[in-house]
Amino acid sequence: WKPGNNQWKLYGNLANPVENMGYVAYGTCIYLFGGKNQEEVVTNTVQCFDTHTGQATILEQSLPASDMCVSAAVLNNLIYVVGLEGSFKFHPDNKTWDVLPDMTCPRDFVSLTVLDEKLYAFGGRRRGAQSDLYTDIIEFYDPVKSEWKRCGTIPVPMYSYGCVRVILGEKYLNANSSNLAAS
Numbered sequence: 001w002k003p004g005n006n007q008w009k010l011y012g013n014l015a016n017p018v019e020n021m022g023y024v025a026y027g028t029c030i031y032l033f034g035g036k037n038q039e040e041v042v043t044n045t046v047q048c049f050d051t052h053t054g055q056a057t058i059l060e061q062s063l064p065a066s067d068m069c070v071s072a073a074v075l076n077n078l079i080y081v082v083g084l085e086g087s088f089k090f091h092p093d094n095k096t097w098d099v100l101p102d103m104t105c106p107r108d109f110v111s112l113t114v115l116d117e118k119l120y121a122f123g124g125r126r127r128g129a130q131s132d133l134y135t136d137i138i139e140f141y142d143p144v145k146s147e148w149k150r151c152g153t154i155p156v157p158m159y160s161y162g163c164v165r166v167i168l169g170e171k172y173l174n175a176n177s178s179n180l181a182a183s
Contacts, residue, residue: 012054022070
């Protein structure tokens with residue numbers, strides 16, 4: 001996409017088309033995790049779309065569980081993928097996976113971001129829940145302790161929305177807002 005003239009150009013295709021996959025940019029690749037394929041089957045496929053060549057490849061090491069509607073984020077050159085079926089850490093250098101502890105409230109469509117060397121998961125959907133399908137839970141993952149902890153709630157239960165880290169000047173952070181994990 002060229003923002004100046006609002007023109008789009010097809011740059012490549014996925015090796016296996018999927019929907020509701022997790023994705024994150026790392027290096028020259030956009031990694032895609034899981035999703036539902038054209039046969040409506042939830043997959044554990046991991047694809048790497050190379051932004052230099054426009055080619056997508058399927059990695060040999062699949063996501064440890066078949067899942068869709070997952071979220072991914074990069075922290076310290078590692079890719080974290082979280083969803084209803086688990087939490088996982090991907091090592092892009094050697095293409096291996098670590099299985100991590102589950103979130104305290106397993107869910108899909110969670111919004112994931114990095115702040116203060118921790119992963120924060122906001123909201124989401126508790127697939128199959130009979131009540132309270134959408135959640136307001138905020139929790140963080142501490143990679144040093146390898147544990148998830150609840151740390152707050154969002155004002156309204158939500159799912160399937162974006163979440164980004166914003167760096168603000170010091171005057172905006174002096175009310176303990178820079179360290180949610182401590183509160």
